[in-house]
Amino acid sequence: MNYQSFFSRAASGMQESAIRKMGMLGSRGSDLISFAPGYPDPASFPWDEFAAIAADGFKAREASALQYGPTRGYGPLVEAIGGVMAARHIPSKTDETLVTTGSQQGLDLIGRVLIDPGDVILVELPTYTGAITAFTNVQAQLVGVRQGSDGIDLDDLDAVIAGLRAAGRRIRFLYVVPNFQNPTGLLIGREKRLALLAAAARHDFLIVEDDPYGELYFSDVAGPADTRPIKADDSEGRVIYLSSFSKTLVPGLRVGWLVAPAALVAKLEIAKQAADICTGALDQYIVWQCMKSGVLDAQGPRLRALYQQKRLAMEHAMRRELGDVLSWPEPRGGFFLWASLPSGMDAEVLLEHAIARRVLFVIGTAFYVDGAGRGAMRLSFAQPSVARIEEGVERLATAVRDALGALERQGGVKGASIVSVPGMTS
Numbered sequence: 001m002n003y004q005s006f007f008s009r010a011a012s013g014m015q016e017s018a019i020r021k022m023g024m025l026g027s028r029g030s031d032l033i034s035f036a037p038g039y040p041d042p043a044s045f046p047w048d049e050f051a052a053i054a055a056d057g058f059k060a061r062e063a064s065a066l067q068y069g070p071t072r073g074y075g076p077l078v079e080a081i082g083g084v085m086a087a088r089h090i091p092s093k094t095d096e097t098l099v100t101t102g103s104q105q106g107l108d109l110i111g112r113v114l115i116d117p118g119d120v121i122l123v124e125l126p127t128y129t130g131a132i133t134a135f136t137n138v139q140a141q142l143v144g145v146r147q148g149s150d151g152i153d154l155d156d157l158d159a160v161i162a163g164l165r166a167a168g169r170r171i172r173f174l175y176v177v178p179n180f181q182n183p184t185g186l187l188i189g190r191e192k193r194l195a196l197l198a199a200a201a202r203h204d205f206l207i208v209e210d211d212p213y214g215e216l217y218f219s220d221v222a223g224p225a226d227t228r229p230i231k232a233d234d235s236e237g238r239v240i241y242l243s244s245f246s247k248t249l250v251p252g253l254r255v256g257w258l259v260a261p262a263a264l265v266a267k268l269e270i271a272k273q274a275a276d277i278c279t280g281a282l283d284q285y286i287v288w289q290c291m292k293s294g295v296l297d298a299q300g301p302r303l304r305a306l307y308q309q310k311r312l313a314m315e316h317a318m319r320r321e322l323g324d325v326l327s328w329p330e331p332r333g334g335f336f337l338w339a340s341l342p343s344g345m346d347a348e349v350l351l352e353h354a355i356a357r358r359v360l361f362v363i364g365t366a367f368y369v370d371g372a373g374r375g376a377m378r379l380s381f382a383q384p385s386v387a388r389i390e391e392g393v394e395r396l397a398t399a400v401r402d403a404l405g406a407l408e409r410q411g412g413v414k415g416a417s418i419v420s421v422p423g424m425t426s
Contacts, residue, residue, distance in 0.1 A: 009117075010139055033392035034360040035379040038182060038335045041310075042383075044303055045250050046295050053289040057282075065285035071273050072265075073099025073257070074284035080291045081257050088214070088224070089232035090241065095262040098269055099279050103212055103244040103256035107134040109268045109275070110208055110240060110258075114172055115140045120164055122174040124152050125424070126338075126367030126376070128182045128210065131175050140172075142369040147424050149329060151188030152176060154195055161203050173206035173240075179214040179227045180334025183367045183378040184424070187221065187332055193230045200238045207239045212247050212256075213334040215300055218308040221332045237261040245287050247335075248299050253283040307335065307382060313389045314381040321397035325404070335382040341375045344407055345400075348374065353402040359395040 004012075057065050064074070072078060078094050085092040100106040107130060115121065117139035123131065125144035135142055143164065146156040157174075164171060176196065178188040188196075200207050207230060214227040221227070231241040237260075244256035258268070290296045311331055318326065318337070328339040341347060347363040354360060364376030379396075381389055 010137060013139065014133075014137055032358045032360065033384060033388050033395060035381070035384070035392060035396075036360040036362050037383065038380045039383040040247055040251060040335075041306060041385075044299070044306055046290070046299065049290065049293070049295045050250075050286060053286050053293070053295075054282075057285060057289070062285065065282045067281060069278045069281040069284070071269050071278050073097070073279060074281055074288060077255075077284045077288040077291075080288055081259075084243075084291075085259055088229055090229060090259060092259045093262070096259055096265055098258050098260075098265050098272065099284060100242075100256045100258060100272070101276060101279050102246060102251075102254045103210060103242045103258070104130050104134070105272075105275070106242045106256055106258040106268075107131055107208075107210070108137075109271045110173075111135050111138040111140065112271045113264070113267045114206070119172045120169050121172055122157070122160065122205075123369060124176060124181065125370065126183055126364065126373055127175065127369070128177055129366050131210065132367075132369060135175070144369045145174075147181075147184065147186060149186070151178065151181065151186045151192060152196070154192065154199070157196075157199060161199075165203075171203065171205045173208050174200065175208045175210065176230070177210045177213075178230060179211055180216065180331060180336075182213070182334070183336050183362070183364075184329060184338040185331030185334050185336045186329060187226065190226070190228065193228070194233060196230060197233060197238065201236060205238075207234075208242070209239050210242045212242075212244045214243070215248050216303055216307055216335070217333040218304060218311065218331075227333075231259065240264065245296075248303065249287060249290055249296060253287060254280065255283050255287045307333075310381040310384075310386060310389060311337070313386040314379065314393065317390045317393035321393050322400060325400055335380050337379045337381060339377050339379060341377065341400075342404065342407075343375075345403055346374050347377045349406075350377070350399060350403045353399040353406075354396060357395040357399045357402075359392050359399065361396070 077099060078097050081097055082092050111134045115135060115138045119140050121135050121140045121142050122145055123142050125146050132142060143160060145160050146153040161171065178193060180187055196207060209230045211229055214229065217223055217227055229241060231239040240258060240260040242256065242258045245253065246256065314337055315330065325342055326339045328337050331337055341350065351361065351363055362378040364373030367373060384392060
């Protein structure tokens with residue numbers, strides 16, 4: 001039976017995540033080294049602490065951990081999130097907080113509550129694929145703004161807004177990942193964050209600030225001073241702030257949250273009631289116990305040291321194997337390295353050579369809303385061990401040489417000149 005005629009217009013336009021596709025491919029065989037998914041290192045998971053917390057909860061027959069709970073979230077966890085927000089210089093109340101099934105659900109709820117079909121949403125070029133999916137699924141029109149070396153380009157933002165206003169278009173919000181952006185790893189500077197708030201007030205739009213990586217800064221970052229959320233300086237209630245425990249505890253618990261003005265959270269809560277009634281209470285209970293017992297606080301220094309070691313291993317291997325062929329901005333936190341390819345090389349073609357060499361990455365086009373990105377790739381250094389990172393980069397270098405050789409034979413590249421990635425300015 002052909003079900004095409006039964007699909008809604010929104011469903012007809014839905015697309016599978018390119019990263020999920022790569023994740024499925026990466027599961028095929030232990031010899032394949034995948035730099036594709038942004039998965040944390042399982043060695044960082046607090047296995048023993050989780051086992052003890054769960055055992056104690058079951059032994060005590062903690063009914064609230066297994067019962068249906070409030071849509072807004074497990075009460076003690078909602079209160080504890082207020083403490084996390086205070087540490088990030090964001091005052092918040094319980095009626096301004098909503099626990100979500102990962103921050104991805106927060107993006108989906110925002111799309112359902114704030115977007116009508118055809119509404120304009122501004123995003124960075126490039127931007128997080130999960131946001132692209134969430135907003136396009138509710139039929140938004142995503143319009144990109146270029147990035148510079150320190151994040152979103154303010155001049156291009158003004159130019160894009162002027163063009164949209166001249167065409168009579170209304171902008172609902174700007175979606176931005178200011179801390180170690182997925183996919184570029186870029187960090188937006190303090191002055192630019194304040195300028196974004198001023199632009200939102202001047203042009204009357206909201207900001208959706210996604211901050212899953214802010215706690216994962218490296219030693220070449222001042223720390224909380226450099227990663228201070230945009231929301232921390234939001235005096236008008238224009239910023240919806242999202243974060244998650246997926247990167248600092250474990251992704252499998254699927255516990256994230258958002259903080260926004262109470263009037264917005266009330267509508268988002270109603271939308272969430274239709275989606276899942278309540279986030280998993282057991283997951284939230286375990287997260288709360290991790291916060292209460294100090295497990296979460298202990299994770300921060302361990303994770304920063306672990307991922308900095310992996311970043312250094314990847315960059316050292318990349319400079320050794322591909323330093324004269326590829327270029328990339330140095331990630332100062334997070335999970336990702338964003339590499340520009342030699343002029344004339346297509347990341348999708350390179351991926352074919354890489355798969356043949358048993359190594360994976362994500363092609364740049366997955367992160368662009370304007371069709372650009374063929375000359376870029378995202379590499380995640382978070383999950384593989386240091387030894388696998390080094391071996392994987394060696395395989396990648398062989399794949400790049402294979403692709404360069406094929407291009408030279410076709411007359412499509414001269415030497416190994418590197419070009420900037422579309423959507424990014426120097």
